[in-house]
Amino acid sequence: MTLTEIFALSLGAILIENYIFVKFLGICSFLGVSKKMDTAFGMGMAVIFVMTVASAVTYVVNRFILVPLNIGYMQTVAFILVIASLVQFVEMLLMKMMPALYQALGIFLPLITTNCAILGAALLNITNELNFIGSVIYGLSAGIGFTLAIVLFASVRQRLILSDCPKAFEGFPIALVTAALLAMSFMGFQGLKIW
Amino acid sequence: MNKYLKQLKEGILTNNPVLVQLIGMCPTLATSTSLENGLGMGLAATAVLICSNVMVSLLRKIIPQKIRIASYVVIISGFVTAIEMLMKAYLPDLADSLGLFIPLIVVNCIILARAEAFASKNGPVASAVDGLAMGLGFTFALAILASVREILGNGTIYGIPVFGSSFQPASIMIMPSGAFLALGFIIAAFQKILKKGDN
Numbered sequence: 088m089t090l091t092e093i094f095a096l097s098l099g100a101i102l103i104e105n106y107i108f109v110k111f112l113g114i115c116s117f118l119g120v121s122k123k124m125d126t127a128f129g130m131g132m133a134v135i136f137v138m139t140v141a142s143a144v145t146y147v148v149n150r151f152i153l154v155p156l157n158i159g160y161m162q163t164v165a166f167i168l169v170i171a172s173l174v175q176f177v178e179m180l181l182m183k184m185m186p187a188l189y190q191a192l193g194i195f196l197p198l199i200t201t202n203c204a205i206l207g208a209a210l211l212n213i214t215n216e217l218n219f220i221g222s223v224i225y226g227l228s229a230g231i232g233f234t235l236a237i238v239l240f241a242s243v244r245q246r247l248i249l250s251d252c253p254k255a256f257e258g259f260p261i262a263l264v265t266a267a268l269l270a271m272s273f274m275g276f277q278g279l280k281i282w
Numbered sequence: 283m284n285k286y287l288k289q290l291k292e293g294i295l296t297n298n299p300v301l302v303q304l305i306g307m308c309p310t311l312a313t314s315t316s317l318e319n320g321l322g323m324g325l326a327a328t329a330v331l332i333c334s335n336v337m338v339s340l341l342r343k344i345i346p347q348k349i350r351i352a353s354y355v356v357i358i359s360g361f362v363t364a365i366e367m368l369m370k371a372y373l374p375d376l377a378d379s380l381g382l383f384i385p386l387i388v389v390n391c392i393i394l395a396r397a398e399a400f401a402s403k404n405g406p407v408a409s410a411v412d413g414l415a416m417g418l419g420f421t422f423a424l425a426i427l428a429s430v431r432e433i434l435g436n437g438t439i440y441g442i443p444v445f446g447s448s449f450q451p452a453s454i455m456i457m458p459s460g461a462f463l464a465l466g467f468i469i470a471a472f473q474k475i476l477k478k479g480d481n
Contacts, residue, residue: 109458111312115391118307160367163385164359171352200355203308203389210385255474256466259304263466270459 093224096217100228103279106204107236108270113204117237118262120195127241131234133195135227137177138208141170142226145209146219166209171200204233240269286411293415299392300423301472306392309383310424311461317440320428321421322376323383326365328417331393333361335413338401345402354397359388392420423468430464431455 088096106112113134120130145166153159178196181189199205208229212222243265252261297303300310306327313323337357338345345353366384369377377384387393396416401409432438435455437445454460 111308111458111461112386114307114311115305118304160363163363163366163388164356167355167359167388168352171355201389201391201394203386206389207382207386210382214382253470255470255477260466260470260473263462263469267459267462267466270457270462271454274457274459 088218088220088224093220096221097224097228097231098279100225101232101235102273102276105232105236105273105276106207106229107233107240108266108273110207112207113202113233116198116202116204117233117240118259118266120198121237121241121244121262124238124241124245126195127237128234130195130198131230131237133199134202134204134233135230137170137174137196137199138205138226138230138233139223140177140226141173141205141209142212142222143219144173145169146212146217146222149213150219162210162213163206166206170205170209174200204229236269236273240266243269285408289408289411290415290418293412293417293419294422295419296476298419298423298472299395299416300420301469302476303395304469305395306390306420307465309386309390310420310427311458311465313380313383314424314428314431314461314464315456316432316436316438317425317428318376319379320424322369322373323380324417324421324424326369326380326384327387327390327393327420328414330358330361330365330387331396331417331420332410332413334358334393335396335401335409336406337361338397339404339406339409342402350402351394351398354394354402355388358393358397362387392416426468427461427465430468431460434464435460 100106104110107114107117116130116134121127148165148169149162153162153165174196178189181196208226212225215221215225217225244262247261247265256264293299299306309323309327314320334354334357338354341353341357362385365387366377369380369384396412400412404412429439432440433444434452435457436453437443437449437451452460455464
């Protein structure tokens, strides 16, 4: 891959095809853990980490196990198992090696297994026929895009608590309307398409 | 019989997975661009939900406590793969437009949540009804959201034009931000109506 391709790929995953605002992947954790800035940031970091590793591992699993054995239809089953065990493994590894980081990520790690953004990235890597480096870059950038979205959203949402809004809209509905406005601003990035 | 009717009412209205429990948001937002897509997604998820609930319920005494979540995920992904292959064979157009979101039914929180919260504690018949109720609730929410978005954003409903040719569709409604906006308003309205029902 040339440098330009890598740049285009990551810019695309971070801004133009942002996982939250354009592709609708990982909305559950986006809405669930965006009430406070620091938890949102922690979740974002955990997603970046797991998504990058998961992209690499699922690429290897697909290329060297599923394709040679001609069992491509087992993709979903295989990938979800890989992701679930990977999350478990990362959790144990961090607990032993980097307790500080483990403390910081805390409960977010196990939650990530059911984050559809991770499985989505793994499946999209295969659909888009990316090579190994491409998959890793794509996973990393998609994670950064997720973090960008959740941090932006959390910073707005923190202030939202203090503001007045109609009773029926309190809590979740007003958060969705806020997300709509953010998504609208992300539509502006569509013009950036460079390939 | 009454018990099952109560379950159905809970799943569709008072404990609707999307509009009240606020789970399963990704497919709701992403596949509600038209009523056809919304219904297709809703029914596919319902089928998976019923099958996985029955299977989890039948195996609930065999699956060891510690690895139950992993076992549920394997059961669910097996059914999802089956549904995906069936849809690709018999409904290729729908499968194309739902795309990535068919395999992603695996990580739809509604399905895992029902397996864990209901099917692992109840018999197969009650679990099947629960799967049907929650699935229909999901489909109902998707159908409302998809109708609103399709009517406003495209001027059609299920592909049939509802307004005269002078109607200017607000294409923002079928874009991603329209999904957030419409869902926000629908949930607000639903909460208002449910609260009134209580008094």
